[in-house]
Amino acid sequence: MSGKQKNTGYKKNALYMEGVELAHIAETFGTPVYCYSATQIEQNYDAYRKALSSVMDAKNFTICYACKANSNLAVLRLLQKQGAGADIVSGGELQRALKAGIAPGKIVYSGVGKSEAELTEAIRRGLFQINVESERELELISKIAVKLKKKVPVAIRVNPNVDAKTHAKITTGKKENKFGIDISKAPALYRRAQKLKGVDAVGVAVHIGSQLTSLAPFKRAYARVAELVVKLRRQGNDITRVDLGGGIGITYKDETPPDLYLYALMVRDTILQLGVHVIIEPGRSIVGNAGVLLSRVVNVKQGTGKKFLIIDAAMNDLMRPALYGAYHAVLPCKKSSSKTVYDVVGPVCETGDTFLTGERLPAMKPGDLVALMTGGAYGAVMSSNYNTRPQPAEVLVRGDGCALVRRRQTVEELMGHDIIPDFAA
Ligand code: LLP
Numbered sequence: 001m002s003g004k005q006k007n008t009g010y011k012k013n014a015l016y017m018e019g020v021e022l023a024h025i026a027e028t029f030g031t032p033v034y035c036y037s038a039t040q041i042e043q044n045y046d047a048y049r050k051a052l053s054s055v056m057d058a059k060n061f062t063i064c065y066a067c068k069a070n071s072n073l074a075v076l077r078l079l080q081k082q083g084a085g086a087d088i089v090s091g092g093e094l095q096r097a098l099k100a101g102i103a104p105g106k107i108v109y110s111g112v113g114k115s116e117a118e119l120t121e122a123i124r125r126g127l128f129q130i131n132v133e134s135e136r137e138l139e140l141i142s143k144i145a146v147k148l149k150k151k152v153p154v155a156i157r158v159n160p161n162v163d164a165k166t167h168a169k170i171t172t173g174k175k176e177n178k179f180g181i182d183i184s185k186a187p188a189l190y191r192r193a194q195k196l197k198g199v200d201a202v203g204v205a206v207h208i209g210s211q212l213t214s215l216a217p218f219k220r221a222y223a224r225v226a227e228l229v230v231k232l233r234r235q236g237n238d239i240t241r242v243d244l245g246g247g248i249g250i251t252y253k254d255e256t257p258p259d260l261y262l263y264a265l266m267v268r269d270t271i272l273q274l275g276v277h278v279i280i281e282p283g284r285s286i287v288g289n290a291g292v293l294l295s296r297v298v299n300v301k302q303g304t305g306k307k308f309l310i311i312d313a314a315m316n317d318l319m320r321p322a323l324y325g326a327y328h329a330v331l332p333c334k335k336s337s338s339k340t341v342y343d344v345v346g347p348v349c350e351t352g353d354t355f356l357t358g359e360r361l362p363a364m365k366p367g368d369l370v371a372l373m374t375g376g377a378y379g380a381v382m383s384s385n386y387n388t389r390p391q392p393a394e395v396l397v398r399g400d401g402c403a404l405v406r407r408r409q410t411v412e413e414l415m416g417h418d419i420i421p422d423f424a425a
Contacts, residue, residue: 291376
């Protein structure tokens, strides 16, 4: 029923993350609270490193962790220490990556709508690569670079028109999506790049979507990219890098994501004959199964023909179920054998604030603790303050120890941003 969380599970009857009982975290830091296993994050990163190393020399690839999945500074620092680079999509993420100690030379800047200010800062810092999303952006980068007396390594993100067969809202590589440049139009843009003084078009980038549970769409997209690289080289573009975009999907319920070694073999078969440096930007598969959102039962309410398990976490804390209909398993922190069918819901004033519907779970009562599983990716980062709910605290667990890595917001802090103008006072 749960996502595969090797470092989270029951010991006797209590739910633990590594060597720490989750109930202890709830008592110490309150709920709702995100908890991440440092060991799991490191193991997930290492799995990519090992799999890619099985088909190419370590100096020929860079793993740029997609910060958007979980950009807590402690998480970024952990990954920096493992040797990870970063894939960023905003000026804010650039600041975070730098603050965590990730070298500019290991940062790739993706993103469909980068502002002039963001690009200027990125160019000033001398990032590894900027992934270009349009002709106008290419020209703007060149203009800024010339002004700053720089030459910026860029990759053009192509849209290969491949269906990733994932949720529509996280599909990015179909021709009707806003991302990238139609692959058939790419050669002309690379010719344009040859004439621009501020850019060096060294790479091709592709990203077709997130939570892919089959290799086939990746393979189709990579094959198209490889064909393009050959074509570009023929027209005189010296392409030395290929950016393969995000990582593989993960198990939330019963999905079986592809084996990373098979993924690496597929990269070998589609890309490596090009002799390029390979960049990969995994996010979800690095942090997803390392995290849970811990929450306390507020009430159990008998509705008409159903029972609601009302918990203190809500759609503002974990948006994925409301936004994508995503499944996050709910596990009680104390195992019990009696079962009841519940709708698991949060306190926000919307019917969409529902985590699970008609789920057979151990019987629970107010005050009991539950863990929403597989919440390490696109959880805390997507939280909001809807209903004036402070964003949750975040805790990092390693072995028998744990540390607060993000303070819970306070209502005072939230109200502190509001201003009552004189004319309303
Ligand atoms: N690179 C680019 C250019 C991306 O747009 C993304 C994700 C990634 C890398 C990382 O992909 P991953 O390895 O995590 O699959 N909020 C959604 C997911 C949005 C993904 C957006 N792009 C969710 O909660 O499912």
